[in-house]
Amino acid sequence: MVEKRKPIPVSDAVGRVMERIHTAETETVRLEQAGGRWLAEPITADEAVPPFDRSPYDGFAVRAEDTKNAGRENPVTLRVIETVGAGHVATKTPRPGEAVRVMTGTIMPQETDAVIMFELTKELSDEEIQITRPFEPGDNVVKKGEEMQKGAEVLPGGERVHAGITAALATFGYSNVQVRKKPVVGVFATGTELLEPGDPLEPGKIRNSNAPMVVEQLKEAGAEAVYYGQLPDEFDLCLSKISGVLEDVDALITTGGVSVGDFDFLPAVYEKLEAEVLFNKVAMRPGSVTTVAFQGEKPLFGLSGNPSACFVGFELFAAPWLKAAMGAQKPFLQQADAVLGKSFPKPNPFTRFVRGHAFFYKGKLHAVPAGLDKSQVVTSLAQSNALIVLPGGTRGYEKGDPVTVFMLRSDGAAEFQEPVKEQT
Amino acid sequence: MVEKRKPIPVSDAVGRVMERIHTAETETVRLEQAGGRWLAEPITADEAVPPFDRSPYDGFAVRAEDTKNAGRENPVTLRVIETVGAGHVATKTPRPGEAVRVMTGTIMPQETDAVIMFELTKELSDEEIQITRPFEPGDNVVKKGEEMQKGAEVLPGGERVHAGITAALATFGYSNVQVRKKPVVGVFATGTELLEPGDPLEPGKIRNSNAPMVVEQLKEAGAEAVYYGQLPDEFDLCLSKISGVLEDVDALITTGGVSVGDFDFLPAVYEKLEAEVLFNKVAMRPGSVTTVAFQGEKPLFGLSGNPSACFVGFELFAAPWLKAAMGAQKPFLQQADAVLGKSFPKPNPFTRFVRGHAFFYKGKLHAVPAGLDKSQVVTSLAQSNALIVLPGGTRGYEKGDPVTVFMLRSDGAAEFQEPVKEQT
Incomplete structure (x- = not known):
């Protein structure tokens, strides 16, 4: 007897899974280990940026008052009393008619309120410069807190750490960073037809590509994968293997x-484990048999054994x-809007997720199927950077139709190519 | 005296750097370690896909000939002689009037040439099924090599391994993968104003955000970073530190x-090392002082100390x-075409790379600056996913202008949101 399953819409299936989030605990990692991890805390400014009034240029810090009458016909001469590099603090306080030579990033010396770039001065000697225009107080000074006030929120948390975030963390002294622990996800492959990649081929058998793929997808999502090998082709052994590892993982994926x-x-394993099956049929191609069950807080993602369906099921539900x-x-x-680059004349009542290649051309994103469009074709996954979404319905799609794509990567x-400005 | 430098266009600068590629050697890594590495070899199919004629469904493998007269009024009964699971090979050869129960992925039994899905049969008993329509030879059979012929090229090499590529590698038996060795890149920060992220703030000093950022950018690019700390504020020490590590690295980055x-x-260090300076001034903002020199085959990337300029210089030249x-x-x-979301009325003779946020809205990519647009602002890097390119010229830009963006990530x-098909 063939069991009749009732397909549910993809968004309903996603919704059911996402209602059951169990947030991972936090842990502290060193800043240099934080790349790719998910921030568990907001980043707040522990000090103002900049933390003091500073010079944005190599030049001379002056009292603007001294320059107010300067002009081409009336050059003003200032005496340079000290040279200060960034990271150092001036030891002298200029009196009227005096200036301090400062480097980019130097804290403004006391009593000075403007900076004159080297290029705008004439150096008469090591100790004297001439200026031929006036400066206002504040000219070329970056004020304390101009970029960010102390205590301001830089990021709310929940972002994945990339180089730009690393820079912000470093700026605000986060040598240790609170991130979410990586969920430990067990992976089992099923199917006696499966050989491991290192095995020679045998009649009737194919290589197991799903497990290595899912392990890599888990790494890409930021989780920790544990591959437990293949499940035997025998129900009781299968059940005991799965129950045996459930204690050790936060989630389980089978292909x-x-x-x-x-x-x-x-299906029988879920029943025996008394797991709650959220759905076992989704109105999508590939992957309509994708099943998600929960045992307590732990999701059991039953992905299809078909490589593309497995990939899509992971990205839609597990990731x-x-x-x-x-x-x-x-x-x-x-999600992005794109122009479909190929017709799909045959209608499908289920929503299709076509492995595709998305690219920008003349101001628009275009999407074409990658390689052959058969759900068995593992090779097209290698060439895809997007999933083209073709909602189910009674009509097909034509080249040029607007479609939504799910971007897998940039x-x-x-x-x-350096763009050249079009002078209109 | 202020040295006069002649700025060169960004594309010229990029071109000069890219003329000097020195390809890294290859090394072999295990498939499970290949994620994120760059493929040094083409992936070729070591066997056809599928490697044998196979059933794409759970059903019955039959001799199509037996079904040619089947119809609603003329049901044909077949005897089921064996059940074969995927990975197994049928032990019997059906004679006329006989069928084999097969599972998805099973190699077609000898003499059979079509598969009938369970749903289209009536199971009279464990050993008899009834069929009410004819099938053609080849119906529901995936032919050997239908997806890929043996020896075909799946990918030419030069791709970065992601989960879809992992699947292809596994399918074709690449348990070991040839990848390019990671270039070892030394990183030095300069500036006595710099504190390490764990240090408490001091007057006149700021935290070193460039080095952790560049180390992360190196990881993101797939290279190996070695942080050597800060260079001293003294020329001879600086020179000896740099010469001291040049032997151990494939490239050197200073901030x-x-x-x-x-x-x-x-600049003086490059001179003393007799390194060939490719350029020391680029017509870009931020980062116009970005300098690239080569000592033999080794590039010395002299990035600006300004965090945003440092970031941009890395992405444009080092990465x-x-x-x-x-x-x-x-x-x-x-590179993508986008609609500019904010006016930049002030013209700039140099090409600007504005840290921005790019997003899709109603079929188009839009780009707005992230946070404040001052080159000092490290915090906006945390919020950017793109660089908005504003070519230099004599006029500014207006909101709505078409611009090019460089995507940093997806x-x-x-x-x-599951797209709903618009029925037109």
Whole structure:
């Protein structure tokens, strides 16, 4: 007997999974280990930026008052009493007619209130400069707190640390950073047809590409993957293997075994474990058999054994749950509007997620399917940077139709092109 | 005396650096360690995909010939002689009137040439099924090599390994993968005004955010960073520190010290090292003082001490050189067309790279500056996902103008939205 399953819309399925977030604990890591981790705390400015009035140029710190009558016909001569590098503090206080030679970033010497760049002065000697125009108080001075007040929030938390965030963390003294612990995710592959990548091929068998792929997807999401190998083709062993590891993981991913084949044991395993099945049929292609169940707080992601369906199921359900568990503000794939580059004349009642290549051309994002569009084709995953979303319906799609794409990553460019300003 | 430097266009500067690529050697890593590394070899199919004729469904493998007269009024009964799971090979060869129960992925049993899904059969007993329509030879059979012929090229090499590539590598038995060795890049910060992130603030000093940022940028590019600390404020020590490490690195990055201040020693260091200076002034903001020199095959990237200028200089010059050295096909940042979200009325003769936030809205990419637009503001780097390129010229820019953006990363989305098909 073939079990009848009722498909639910993708957004309902995503919604059911995302209702069950269990936020990971925090841990402290060294700043240099924080890259790629999810911030568990806001970044706040422990000091103003800049922390003092400073010179933004190499030049001379002066009392603006001294320059007010300066002009081409009336050059003013100032005496240079000291040279101060960034990081040092002037030891002398200029009196009227005196200036201090300062470098970019130097704290403004007392009594000075303007900086004159080297280029705008004439150095008469090591100790005398001439100025031929007046300066106002505040000219070329970056005021304390001009960029950020002490205590201001730089980021609210929930971001993934990249180089720009590292710079902010360093600026505000976060030599230790609070991040979310990586959820530990167990991975099992199912299917006796599977060989490990190092094995020679055998008749009827194919190599296990799903497990290495999912392990890499887990790393990309920022989680910790533990690959437990393949599940045996025997129900009791399968059940005991799965129950055996549940204690050790925060989530479990299986690939394959969720369909209606004679050896698709996962549905029965969920039943035996008394796990709550959120859904076992989603109105999507590929991956309609994707199943998500919860045992207590732990999600059991039953991904399809079909490589593309497995990939899509992970990105739609597992990745957002894991990122949200790590406190991500933005746990979903970036969505963008694109122009469809190829017709899909055949309608499909289910929403399709087509592995695609998205690229910018003349002001618009275009998306074309990557390689062949068969759900079995693992090779096109290698060439995809986006999933093209074709909502289910009674009609197909035509080349040129507006579509939504889910961006998997931002591609590099082969050439550098400096844009030239169009003078209109 | 202030040295006069002649600015060169950004694309010329990039071109000069990219003429000097020295490709890194290859090394072999385990598949599970290959994520984020740059492929040094093409991926070729060591076997056809699929490697044999296979069933894409759970169903019955039949001789199509047997079904040719089947119809609603003329059901055909077939005898099921065996059940075969994926990964196994049928032990019996069906004679006329016989069928084999097969699971998704099973190798087609001898003499069978079509598969009938469970749903389209009526199971009379464990050993008999009834069919009410004919099937053609080849129906529901994925032919050997249908997705890829043996020996075909999946990827040419020069790609960075992501989960989709991992899947392809696994499929074709790459348990070991040839990748480019990570260039070892030394990093020095200059400036006595710098405190390390863990230090308490002192008058006149600021925290060193450039070195941690550059170290993270290096990791993001796939290179190996070695931070050597801060250079002293004394020329001879500075020179001996730099010469001391040159042997141990493939490239050297310094932050700060390339301007015309009294303690900007890098120009003199390059001279003393007899390094060839490719340029020391680029027509760009921020980062016009960015200097790149070569000592033999080793690039010395003299980035500005200003955090944003440092960031931009790294992304424009160091990252592409390093990625190209690792064999990258696409070493540059992705370029996209966007709509400018804010006016920049003041013209600038130099090309500006504005830290920005790019987002999709109603079919177009829009870009707005992130935070304040002062080159000192480290905090806006934390919020940027793009650099907005404003070519130099005699006029400013207006909100709504078309601009080019360099994408730093693909953002996530806060919400999942399943697009609904517009039925026109």
